[in-house]
Amino acid sequence: MCPQATSVQTRPSRYLAYARRSLLVSIWFAILTFPIIVIRANTITGIITWRWHNIGWIIAGTFFGSWIWGYFLERKRLGTRAPAGPLRRRITALRGALDRLKQRPQVARMSVVILVLAVVAFPFLGGMYQTNIMTTALLYVVLGLGLNIIIGLGGMLHIGYIAFYALGAYSYALLNFHFGLNFWLALPIGALVGGLFSLAIGIPVLRLRGDYLAIVTLAFAEITRLVLENWSGLTFGTAGIRNIPRPAIPGIRLTLPQTTTFVYFIMIGLVLLTIFVVNRLENSRIGRQFVAMKEDFIACQAMGVNIARTKLAALGLGGMWAGLVGVVFAARTTFINPASFTVWESIIVLCTVVLGGMGSIPGVITGALVLILVPEYLRAFAQFRMLLFGAILVTMMVFRPGGLIQKRRRAYRITAEEQKVVAESGDLSIQG
């Protein structure tokens, strides 16, 4: 009873304090944004426009914004110690019910069936435009999962991942242009090129760690893009390569909508393959070496893991996926040029991994879907979508730094029966 009494007592004064702080924050922002928001100078015509009404929006927006921000920061700081309100209790109850529901085998089976039906029916219900967007999102799912091998498992910060994607796309486009190679043969070649190139740039940077590695990978990606742009004899420069054939089934003529659907299913297949491989990888000997290397470099070395080999394996395995989907990208858009492979693309892939939850497969998939689909559907606010996107990234990192779906650490729980067996055998050392 006592805590409730004090909270009632302090509540009005606390709200007053919040309001005062929010007011100060909004005045600060009004001053801060004044030159850029209010004045618009056109240096060509020499006309200066004063847009005073904007300052009102800023004050109102930051006042409420800072109130909400402060409230949630406080909640985050208190963590689980925060007094549970009625809403919180209801959510906890709902979550518990959901968890119980998930454990039933029928429910699990049903949800798999629904998911499969939804995935299969999507291109037929959604139309070509929606299918295309979804295919893009799926491309990023595979890219995210591939980069996840390097960052989430191997713990190496890589911001040049898009280079391998570019090389995959160019290897299909060029091999097709010169030798008429078809899509299906190009797929493994693209993967090989991506993987080998990733290995090749990995060798000189084996000694680098952390941020040094990050900037070098970025440098390599930029070098790749600039070479693609300037070596016109080989790559046709900024003009790019046109008329790359779409994927085809020999002997069957597909119309454009049919090809779109076909590419969608190819991507679904690749996503499933990636999930399968990454999942197997995580539990394999080399996958555990990756995680060990990420968790503690020196201890891992002391345990006899060959760090150089492990690092290269992570880079090679990661680069492969980018090369693979690069081929699909080239085949889908039928036109590629170096402008599609800028640093920003690498950064977006990095964001899918971190936003979704590093190291967690469902996390990375969710991250990629959210990050590609949200801006796509924010087109209603076309002007503001990149602004909102930036704000969302910051907010997410402040309030949920581990990502949307955090990786659960593998933990072995000793069941009651096992405990009994241990106790009966008289070997107590395990329990200690």
Place this chain on the structure above:
Amino acid sequence: MNYFLGLFVSGLTRGSIYALLALGYTMVYGIIELINFAHGEIYMIGAFTALILASVLSIAGLDALSILVIASLVAMIYSAAYGYTMEKIAYKPVRHSQRLSALISAIGMSLFLQNYVRLAQTSNFLPFPALIPRFTFLDLLPFRASSAQFVIFVTTAVVMILLTFLIKFTRIGKSMRAASQDKTMAMLLGVNVNRVISVTFLIGSATAALGGVLISSFTGQINFFIGFMAGIKAFVAAVLGGIGSIPGAVLGSFVLGWTESFGAGYISSDYEDVFAFAILVLILIFKPSGLLGRPENKKV
């Protein structure tokens, strides 16, 4: 020979601008180990604030030199305020989470600020007024050097000297050095680390804004996207010199500036950026912690 000297001066100018930006990167990194991706955006905001102010003042009828001085000062103050606010919103709450979350937060901030300026101002290139007066004595030199280049170099040199003084001999400088060596220990000894971090952001942002104003009056045009590439180049310069080390950032900036200008002048201007990145890779292969960086000795 004159061609060589011309390239030398152009490299020096670039190096000076990179140095003004790289300082912010390296100081922030030295203390909170964060790649402040939005640092280039602060530079861009500095340039925009100066442009807006210069247009207003020129209508009020001031002469070019006083416009330049007032606009630069106000741009520095505003950018410092932006840097300070940015740290409070986007970096302070993630200081204790994993490193990558702070990086993503910085990337989000960078996107936000770019689009904020794009929406509030324009997405086109704006001509930046030529504010730097013409010095006639530069015409006597045997090679081409504009007065803007001269001003840029002199300003950078003055800023470097002031900053060295600040870090070496003042109380706040001492706290900064302490915090970059060991934050916890500094805190135990009574250093207000939050304040040190804020001051670092203030100084870094102000020098970045100065760089933005100077380079814009040299190149003559700006848009909302100029911060991105400049930021990446300055970061490359900071890493090249050994990130966290202030003399390293300056040295790295000049090495980068000269590599670019000589590479473009003697080999091919198409591959200018390739030279910048290639020198980075080369130096890091042979010296993995940069030119003047402390080698990383990790204890178990």
